[in-house]
Amino acid sequence: MPLNVLKIKALCFDVDGTLSDSDNVYTQRFTKFFPRFLFKDPHHSARRLVMWMESPGNALLSVADRLHLDVYMVALINFFSQHKHYSAKEFLLVPGVDDMLKQLHGRYPMAIISARDEKTNMKFLEKFDLVKYFDVIVTGLSAKYTKPYPDPIFLAAEKMNVAPEHCLMIGDTTVDIRAGKSAGAQTVGVLCGFGEEYELRKMGADEILEDTTKLLKIL
Numbered sequence: 001m002p003l004n005v006l007k008i009k010a011l012c013f014d015v016d017g018t019l020s021d022s023d024n025v026y027t028q029r030f031t032k033f034f035p036r037f038l039f040k041d042p043h044h045s046a047r048r049l050v051m052w053m054e055s056p057g058n059a060l061l062s063v064a065d066r067l068h069l070d071v072y073m074v075a076l077i078n079f080f081s082q083h084k085h086y087s088a089k090e091f092l093l094v095p096g097v098d099d100m101l102k103q104l105h106g107r108y109p110m111a112i113i114s115a116r117d118e119k120t121n122m123k124f125l126e127k128f129d130l131v132k133y134f135d136v137i138v139t140g141l142s143a144k145y146t147k148p149y150p151d152p153i154f155l156a157a158e159k160m161n162v163a164p165e166h167c168l169m170i171g172d173t174t175v176d177i178r179a180g181k182s183a184g185a186q187t188v189g190v191l192c193g194f195g196e197e198y199e200l201r202k203m204g205a206d207e208i209l210e211d212t213t214k215l216l217k218i219l
Contacts, residue, residue, distance in 0.1 A: 003168075003186055003207040005219060010162040011104065012153055012185070014171030015114040017193020018212050020124050021092040091124045094192055096213035101133040103216060111136035111156035113169065113179070115146045135160055148175045150183035157183070170212065171195075177203040188215065 013019055031042050104110065110133060114121050118139045125131045136159040143151035150164070157164040169180030172193025180187035181204050189200030192211035200208055209215060 003188070003218065007166060008168045008186065008219070009108070009166035010157065010160045010168070011108045011110045011215075012113045012156055012167050012169045012180070013110065013212075014147075014169075014173070014176045014193075015112060015116065015121060015124065017172035017195070018170060018176075018190055019094060019097050019130070021094045021192070091127055093128050094212055096211075098128060098130070100213045100216055101130060104219070105133045107219075109135045109160040109162065111138060111160060111167075113138050113147065113152045113156060113171075113176075115140045115175075117141065148178035148182070150179055153179055153183035153185055157185075170215065174199050174203045177205045188218075190214075 101110070112121060112125070112134050114137075116139060118137075118141070121137060121139050122131070125134070125137070131137075136156045138152045138156050140146045143149075143155045145151045153164055153167060153169060157167050160167075165184040167180075167183070167185040168188060169176060169183070169185050170188045170190060171177065171180070172190050172195045174195060176195075177187045177189055177200055186206045187204065188207045188209060189195055189197070189203075189205035190209050190212045191197060191200075197208055207218065209218075
């Protein structure tokens, strides 16, 4: 279904692969282990490997969905999201995100919707002075269940005083799209993270963008 821009009253952003390019450092390191004579696109293959290592829930969910086991998998993802401790690592900002948020600030209330812990999220947001742009920060333990359940979006919508169906969930994986659709929100899939266009479309993304900053063009 095409994106209905007039219906959007608030924006909800995933962090990893959407605002933060934190895993790009590891992708660059792994790329050299994927020889071009065996892999058509070594960089792409390395990114998929990092996705499995960093976010096994995202990868497992896409597999489970094909096997019709997704109901059981989301419960497992929720458990690991709330009990996994992330190690500190170098953060990178997706190019142009700061300027995009600056332009959107004041036009829409905005929320962070992340499955990571509060400390990790705040470390990233504070490093790039992004906290000032967000009205609500929802982390992995803020709601009873984290993504791909809709609970984090319901919580953010309530705090922003906006109905969930008037929110736009922006993320790079099927987990983000599933959470948004389950909450009744519109969704945008971005290709600057780990998601593949075909799987984001299959999950029901209302719009696909090359990267998060392209959001300005449609809003």
